[in-house]
Amino acid sequence: MWFSAVLVYSQEFRIGPAAAGHFYTTHMAEPEDAEVFNTRFKLGYSGGAALSIPFKGGFGIQTEAYFTRQGRKVLDEEVLFTNTATYDFIEMPILLRRTFEFYWLEGIPTTWYFNFGPNVRYWLQGKGHVDTRDNIRVPYTVVFDKEQDGNFNNMYLNDVNRWMLGLSAGVGFSIDVTRGQTVFIELRYTHGHTYFGDKESASLNVLEFKDNLKSNYRIFSLAVSYQFGFNVLKIMQQQNLKRAKKPKQPK
Numbered sequence: 652m653w654f655s656a657v658l659v660y661s662q663e664f665r666i667g668p669a670a671a672g673h674f675y676t677t678h679m680a681e682p683e684d685a686e687v688f689n690t691r692f693k694l695g696y697s698g699g700a701a702l703s704i705p706f707k708g709g710f711g712i713q714t715e716a717y718f719t720r721q722g723r724k725v726l727d728e729e730v731l732f733t734n735t736a737t738y739d740f741i742e743m744p745i746l747l748r749r750t751f752e753f754y755w756l757e758g759i760p761t762t763w764y765f766n767f768g769p770n771v772r773y774w775l776q777g778k779g780h781v782d783t784r785d786n787i788r789v790p791y792t793v794v795f796d797k798e799q800d801g802n803f804n805n806m807y808l809n810d811v812n813r814w815m816l817g818l819s820a821g822v823g824f825s826i827d828v829t830r831g832q833t834v835f836i837e838l839r840y841t842h843g844h845t846y847f848g849d850k851e852s853a854s855l856n857v858l859e860f861k862d863n864l865k866s867n868y869r870i871f872s873l874a875v876s877y878q879f880g881f882n883v884l885k886i887m888q889q890q891n892l893k894r895a896k897k898p899k900q901p902k
Contacts, residue, residue: 665833669701669715669876677723677866680846688725688863695721697742701835701876709750713766715876717742721868722779723847730859736779736806738793742772744819744841753824763824770841774813779806781857789857803856811848811864817841821874831880836873843868 673695679685699717706712722737746768753763777793791806799807823837848864855862 663882665703665878665880667878671697671872671874673872675870680865691724711748713746715744731784733782738777739775740772744770765822767820770817770819772815799854807854810852812845815845817843833878835876839872841870
């Protein structure tokens with residue numbers, strides 16, 4: 652779909668590797684739950700690729716495909732359990748971009764821009780550990796959509812939202828390193844919309860354990876990508892020229 656959009660709307664596109672570091676927390680849906688479950692900030696990361704499609708008038712689209720590792724850290728203030736979870740996602744932001752000229756260093760073409768758009772992710776798997784008030788650590792592996800069967804090494808998650816939606820907004824700048832190669836650096840905020848699950852979605856075979864998955868993400872990110880530029884029209888013309896110059900074989 653994106654390459655079809657390039658051919659229809661734009662003669663150029665950029666593509667290349669991308670990575671991001673995250674500083675994030677989770678937000679409880681209801682104030683009374685936030686008094687019981689104290690969420691903490693954690694660090695995470697993403698790695699993948701980015702595709703930029705510039706249009707006329709300074710507008711464009713950037714879409715990214717990431718493997719993302721984030722999680723949750725929740726302290727139960729009533730019974731003093733700490734649940735530290737690590738989750739893996741496939742993530743795809745789709746962002747509308749507006750760019751502006753920016754003169755920073757002489758001889759180095761630079762622009763600044765801002766992005767806004769939806770963030771879609773799919774929850775792949777997870778693991779973590781629960782620390783009790785008696786300093787006992789219980790490691791676990793996340794198991795989706797399965798009834799509790801007495802296994803102490805499983806965190807059972809039922810009625811959860813494995814497809815999750817959010818909104819992202821960011822501001823950044825780009826620098827043309829060499830002809831056709833550009834570095835993008837961006838500071839981004841993602842506001843999660845979809846809850847992980849319900850209040851009773853999580854269960855673990857540990858006495859007095861409880862969790863509340865009716866929460867969503869608040870994420871601050873620093874994203875970097877190194878993209879290579881391609882001119883679709885020029886590539887097609889070169890291919891046509893090669894075919895025209897190729898000598899015909901005698902019958």
